[in-house]
Amino acid sequence: MARPIHRSTDTGAARRALIGAAITLLAVAAIAVATLTSLGDADTSDDSMLWCVMCDRERVVDFAAHVLLSAPFGFGLVLAGTTWLRATLAGLALTVGIELVQAFVLTGRYASAGDVLANTAGALLGALAARWLLRRRLTAAS
Numbered sequence: 001m002a003r004p005i006h007r008s009t010d011t012g013a014a015r016r017a018l019i020g021a022a023i024t025l026l027a028v029a030a031i032a033v034a035t036l037t038s039l040g041d042a043d044t045s046d047d048s049m050l051w052c053v054m055c056d057r058e059r060v061v062d063f064a065a066h067v068l069l070s071a072p073f074g075f076g077l078v079l080a081g082t083t084w085l086r087a088t089l090a091g092l093a094l095t096v097g098i099e100l101v102q103a104f105v106l107t108g109r110y111a112s113a114g115d116v117l118a119n120t121a122g123a124l125l126g127a128l129a130a131r132w133l134l135r136r137r138l139t140a141a142s
Contacts, residue, residue: 013081020079020130027073028094031119034069035098039108053114066118067125070095074126078134084127091123092116 053063070091077087095116103111 016134017080020076020081023072023076024080025076027070027076031069031073031094031098035109035115036101036106038106053117059114063114063118066115067122070119070122071126071129074123074128075130076126077123078127078130084124084131087127087130088120088124091127092120094123095119 053059073094074084074087074091077090078084082090098119099111099116102109
């Protein structure tokens with residue numbers, strides 16, 4: 001009689017990867033809606049905005065919003081199985097792409113080095129949070 005084939009699959013890891021992919025896709029959609037919609041005829045002639053990171057209260061709030069918006073991206077990537085470093089670099093690449101589109105394609109938007117910094121920091125924080133959570137779960141399971 002033939003032996004049944006047993007595949008050793010870690011359903012927990014597969015489920016975690018699926019949830020991570022879903023979080024990542026939702027994060028990309030939210031980031032795209034928030035950053036790639038044209039603001040029409042808004043004044044983008046102020047070149048100081050390119051280098052302004054925390055010049056005033058409005059920019060501080062904007063910086064925090066960008067960090068919070070991009071954290072789920074890094075979190076989802078790590079849950080899906082990538083490393084925290086790759087998740088952070090993916091956040092950087094996504095952000096640079098968005099800022100290039102804002103600078104050269106969209107009207108009513110301006111590119112900002114502060115946004116690149118904030119989005120990359122958010123992806124890093126999200127990635128580290130997921131890494132911490134996964135390590136904590138592994139420690140609790142053993």
